[in-house]
Amino acid sequence: MVKHSQLFIDSLLHPKKLAAYRLLSIGKTIQYVFLLIALVTIFSFIQFLTGVSTISYSIEGLTEYIEDIQWLLYPFAILFLILTTTVLLFGRISIYAFVGVVILKVTNRRGEYRHMWRTAALANTWSTLLSIIFTTLQFTGTIPTLIGIVITIILLFIASTKYPKIPKK
Template sequence: MVKHSQLFIDSLIHPKKLAAYRLLTIGKTIQYVFLLIAVISIFSFSQFLSGVSESIYNIEGLTEYVEDIQWLLYPFAFILQTIMTTILLFVKISIYAFIGVVLLKLMSRRGEYRHMWRTAALAITWGTLLTILFSIIQLSNSLSTLIEAIITIFILALSSIKYPKIPKK
C-alpha cells in the first residue's frame, strides 16, 4: 500500500509516476486530497487570525464586541474556510481532469476520466503549495491562478505520456 508521504514526494519530484497512481483506490486519492485541504485550511485560518487581530486594533468600536463573540467567530470561520476550500479544490481537480482527458485524446493515449481525476488530484500538489507561497509574498490572485494552472496542466501532460497508447487498428 502506498503511503501519503510517498504520494506527496512523487507528485512533487516524479510527475511521470502519477500515471501509475491512476490505479489507486479512489479512497486513497480522496484521503490525499483532504490532507491538502487540511494544509490549505490551516494556512488560511492562520492568515485569518492574523488579519482579525490587526483589524481589531484598527477599529476601536468593534474590539469589545469581537472579544465577546470570539469563541464563536473562530470555529465558524475555520469550518467555513474548510468547506470553501474543499469545494474549490474538488472543482479544480475535476476541471483539470477534464483537461487531462482532452490531453489523452490528443496524445492518442488510453484512459478514462476517473483515471485522470486521480492523476489530477496528485498533480495539483505543486499548484497548492505555490498558491500558499504566492499568498505569503502577496502575488496577485489572477497571476497566481494562471501560474498554478500552467504548472498543473504541464504536470498532467508529463504524466499523460506514461498512459498506455491506443492500439492501432
C-alpha cells in the same frame, strides 16, 4: 500500500509516476486530497487568526462587540474554511481531470475520466503549495493563478505520456 508521504514526494518530483497512480484506489486519492485541504485550511486559519488581531475598528461599540464574540468567530471560520477549500479543491481537480481527458484524446492515449481524476489530484500538489507560498509572499492576482494552472497542465501532459497508447486498427 503506498504511503501519503510517498504520494506527496512523487507528485512533486516525479511527474511520470503520476500515471502509475491512476490505478490507486479512489479512497487513497481522496485521503491525499483531504490532506492537501487540511494543509490549506491550517494555513488560511493561521492567516485569519493573525488578521483578526490586526484589524482596526473605527467605532468603539463595534470594537467591544467584536472582542466579546471573537471566540465565536473561530469555530465558524474553521468550518467555513474547510467547506470552501473542499469545494474549491475538488472542483479544480475535476476541471483538470476534464482537461486531462482532452489531452489523452489528442495524444491518442487510453484512459478514463476516473483515471485522470486521480492523476489530476496528485498533479494539483504543486499548484496548492504555490498558492500557499504566493499568499505568504503577498503575491496574489492573475499571474500566480496562471502559473499554477500552467504547472498543473504541464504535469498532466507529462503524466499522460505514460498512459498506454490506443492500438492502431
